[in-house]
Amino acid sequence: MLDPSRAPAVKPPGQWHHGNLRESLVQWGIALLHEVSLDQLSLRLIAKSAGVSVGAPAHHFGDKDGLFAAMAAQGFRELIALRRSYLAQLPADDLPGRMHALVRGYVEFAQANGSLFELMLGPGLRHREQYPELVEEGRASFALFCEMAQPMLPPPGQCAMPHADALQMLWSSIHGLAILRVHRRPAPVKASRSRTLDHQVGTMTQFCLAAIAGLKIA
Template identity: 40%
Template sequence: MSMRAAARLAGVSQGAPAHHFKDRNGLLAAIAAQAFRDMVSLRMTRLDSVDANDGPARLRAVILGYVEFAQAHPARFHLMFSPQIVRRDQYPDLLQASGASFQLLRNAVALILPGARVGTLSEEELAFAVWAATHGLATLTVQGRKLPISATQRPTSSQLSEIVVQFCLAALRGPAAPD
């Protein structure tokens, strides 16, 4: 994408994007920041239909909303994490928007954790692990990868999502208490 192409698509003068975004990198950072805000909005809509005290349902809603956004907007999803945007730390709007997305996940993770931390990992580290599993799933499903779980079936993206949700819930709950 060029600044000229962006101006043409927006129906403005060729100099208008440069006035608002300085350069192509600034424009891409603004697009990525809006994508993060849109993803948070979608996930919040999912959370609105879930009991505020139902930790597993809230984590499921946040994870599935992430995957749903990625599948619905693959180009935007790719841009959000793309190395095309250099010097990300120079774009406070992008940092805030991506931070809000992570905080949403972290809040859902916190509802699942038992009174004490699981093992030696902090809440933030556990949230990162859940994000890594969620992001990996979203990336694989967006790329259309068919992952055989067994020799006889190829699970749908919904089935794969449920596997990841169940895995994350089990990991966050920690070892089962002996009977």
């Protein structure tokens, strides 16, 4: 693990020019989360890594929460982009495939970006409602899920619960798996088969599709 008192010697990939210092600081913060914990990440470390003065982050973001909120907003944009890239490979009428893409994109992103994912959706960021960019991107991420999943639900008059409730429960199930993958925690009961990402994504997809089928009022 990186010593939080030292900046990395090599810049992460990407052209982070000081002409767009705000974006550069956001990208450095996200990159450093692969090396240090949220508790260890500081404005000083981010500024040192970016090669700017210690006061530069405060000028753009006010305080650490402001920068963390911008990092979380960028995380949502990247999560949306990943899921859209998977969805773009599938025909619109392949509903099981599209559910699989939604599940895989969400869980894969969480596992690859654990600290950022917790910043995006965990309790560590205080007063997130004060950051419009973060609120907007978080809503856009959930809206993408709803846009793709809602056509799979039975029509409102034939659905056992309101669509909004059904979508919330489907997302909650997928989010729960993502959290388990982030923390590398097994389920409290013995898994019937492999715990690989591919297997668990496939199983969660089957679960969601079965839950949707069960919502149809006979």
